[in-house]
Amino acid sequence: MTVPTRRPLMIIDDDDDLRKALTLIMSTYGYEVAAFGDARGALGALESGSAPFLILLDLMMAGMSGWEFRAAQLRNPKLSGIPVVVLTAANTLTDGVHTLSDVEIIPKPFALDSLLAVVERHARAAG
Amino acid sequence: MLWSSSNPTDRILKHLAEIGAGQCTITDDIVVAEPDPEMRQVLLGLLVLYEDLSYASRQRDQSDAKLREVAEERTRLLEDRNRAIEARDQFLAVAAHELRTPIATLTLLVDHLITTLSRSAENAPTDTALEELTLLKRQVHRLTALVVQMLDVSLITAGGLKLVPSRVDLRAVVRDVVHRFDLELQQRRVTVVLDAPQPVSGTWDEGRVDQIVTNLLSNALKYGAGRPIEISVRTRGSQAVVVVHDHGVGIPADEQERIFGPFTRATTARYHAGLGLGLWIAQQIARASGGRILVESRPEKGSTFTVELPL
Numbered sequence: 473m474t475v476p477t478r479r480p481l482m483i484i485d486d487d488d489d490l491r492k493a494l495t496l497i498m499s500t501y502g503y504e505v506a507a508f509g510d511a512r513g514a515l516g517a518l519e520s521g522s523a524p525f526l527i528l529l530d531l532m533m534a535g536m537s538g539w540e541f542r543a544a545q546l547r548n549p550k551l552s553g554i555p556v557v558v559l560t561a562a563n564t565l566t567d568g569v570h571t572l573s574d575v576e577i578i579p580k581p582f583a584l585d586s587l588l589a590v591v592e593r594h595a596r597a598a599g
Numbered sequence: 600m601l602w603s604s605s606n607p608t609d610r611i612l613k614h615l616a617e618i619g620a621g622q623c624t625i626t627d628d629i630v631v632a633e634p635d636p637e638m639r640q641v642l643l644g645l646l647v648l649y650e651d652l653s654y655a656s657r658q659r660d661q662s663d664a665k666l667r668e669v670a671e672e673r674t675r676l677l678e679d680r681n682r683a684i685e686a687r688d689q690f691l692a693v694a695a696h697e698l699r700t701p702i703a704t705l706t707l708l709v710d711h712l713i714t715t716l717s718r719s720a721e722n723a724p725t726d727t728a729l730e731e732l733t734l735l736k737r738q739v740h741r742l743t744a745l746v747v748q749m750l751d752v753s754l755i756t757a758g759g760l761k762l763v764p765s766r767v768d769l770r771a772v773v774r775d776v777v778h779r780f781d782l783e784l785q786q787r788r789v790t791v792v793l794d795a796p797q798p799v800s801g802t803w804d805e806g807r808v809d810q811i812v813t814n815l816l817s818n819a820l821k822y823g824a825g826r827p828i829e830i831s832v833r834t835r836g837s838q839a840v841v842v843v844h845d846h847g848v849g850i851p852a853d854e855q856e857r858i859f860g861p862f863t864r865a866t867t868a869r870y871h872a873g874l875g876l877g878l879w880i881a882q883q884i885a886r887a888s889g890g891r892i893l894v895e896s897r898p899e900k901g902s903t904f905t906v907e908l909p910l
Contacts, residue, residue, distance in 0.1 A: 490704040497711045561699035581703035581743050584710035 475502040477598040481591060482524035483507040484514045484541065485559065486533040494528065501588065503595070511536035515544055518551050525598030526591060529575075531560045542572055555594055559587075607638060614645050621656070623649040692753035698746045706743065709736045751880045752861065760887045762804035769799040769808065769839050769908070770832045776812045777830065780820065789825055791816070795832035799839045801910050807884045808908070811892070814877040815843040815904045822902070823847035838890070839908045846901035855894050881906075 481503045485491045488509065495507045506522060508514035511533055518524075527545075531538035538558065545551045558572060561580040578587065617623055625646045633639040713732050754760060777784075777791050784791060819828045823845035831842045850858060857863050861879040878892070885892045889909040896902035 487700050487704070490700055490707075493704045493707050493711075497707060500711075500715070559703075561696050561703070580699040581706045581746075584707050584714070587707070 475595055476592075477525045477595045478504070479523055479525040479598055480504040480506045481595075482514060482518075482522070482527045484511050484527060484533075484538070485530035486510060486535075487530070497584065498591070503591070510534075511538065511541035515541060518545070518554070519548070524554060526594040527554055527556045528591075529556050529558050531558055531562050539572065542575065555597075557590055557594070607635075607641075610638075611641060611645070614642075618645065618649045618652065621653070625649070688753060688756045691749050692757070695746050695749035695753060698742075698749075702739065702742055702746055705739050709739050748876045748880065752876055755880070755883050760807070760883060762807060762884075762887055764802045764804050764888075767801060767803050767805045767808060769801060769803075769841065770795040771798070772805060772809050773812050773830060773832050773841060776809060776816055779813070780816055783820065787820065787825060789820060789823065790827045792827060792829045793831075794829065797833075799832050799834055799910075801839050801908060803888050803908055804884075807888070811881045811884055811906055812841060812843075814881045815841075815892075815906070818877065818904075819843050819845035819847070819902075822849075826901070834910060835907075837910050839910055841906040841908075842903060843906075844901065844903045849898040849900050849902055850894065850896040851898050852896075855896060858894065859892070 481498055483491060483494050483498070483505060485494070485507075486509050491507050491509060495505045498505050506514075506517065506524060508517065511529075512535060514527075515536070529538045529541065536544075538560070542556060545554070545556070555576075556574075557576045557578060559578050559580055559582070576590065578590065614623065614625060623646065625642050627646075630639055630642045630646060633642055709732065713729075713736060716729065716732065751760075773793065773795060777793060780791070816828070816830070824847040826846035829842075829844040831840075833840055859878050859882045862875050863879075882892050885906060885908065890907045893905045893907070894902060895905075
């Protein structure tokens, strides 16, 4: 498969193993991956010019949480348009996941196929 | 009349009033000193009545105190029980949450390994390796299903299920579920006879209805002793009705109510794997959808689970 965009895929997840697995797998599908274990580092990279076509965002992270990251992203007009897909182990109905506006939510665990489909759709849209 | 007192009736009434108020001025001495033998009998009778009454009243006070003690003990036990349930639910929620991320990683890696190896010509895996990977994948799916059940429990106990209703054809849902069991049915040589002559449309949460049917079919397969399973989908009055009928081990009459409780299973199910949560979750979903699940069963004759959902 050829990746329809040359922009990177940003992954923000503080679970080392999951982040590594996602990076390995997405790389074999041809995506250039920018992976961050902390949301603040990711935000810094975005502010200094990295323009991913999609951000895969974990919610419950030590330090800056996914919610705080999303709020900061939306405050910055240069970054607010970057689509975000939330990958979360949080309970989607009781843990305040629904308070996030305008994001797709994929509850953990998820099948590789469904994640690939979502990422590919965004890659095409960014084309 | 031989009353020595000028007004014996007044005297008796006075004593009765005293006794009624919980006291008595009659003493043994007064009784002995009473000159009129009839009045003496009456006074003695009144004294005995007073003593009987105060004895009964003391008994009542004692038993009231006992009752209060029992009630307090009961309240304490209830509080303990609630705390234990709360702790259990909290543990479930935390455990389910913590398990999701490693399972997500496992799922991704296994999916990816299988995809890569079965596509790659040079690194073609041996049949054994592929079989092992497929087994690995099945274990990950089992783990996922268990964790999802635990999550459902914490969802239900944390404030009820939130359903996302849409127009659904129940027959199509049941067909999908049966289709998903194809491989397992083949392996166990079990046939499913589906009697669903018409589409049955209603407004329900499709994923949750799927979950109910999946649970019932999975139970029928587990406890059906390898005999055929019959499923029907029909409308009855204002209800959509799915019936799942097996010819297996069955459930004793005194346990049929209990199997819908959380963490419970019938004694006939003792040696089968599982958390004992499936039917409880299914019943909670049915109730949240305005319906219910009923069971009829006889040991060694099989079980019939009937799902009723409002149309």
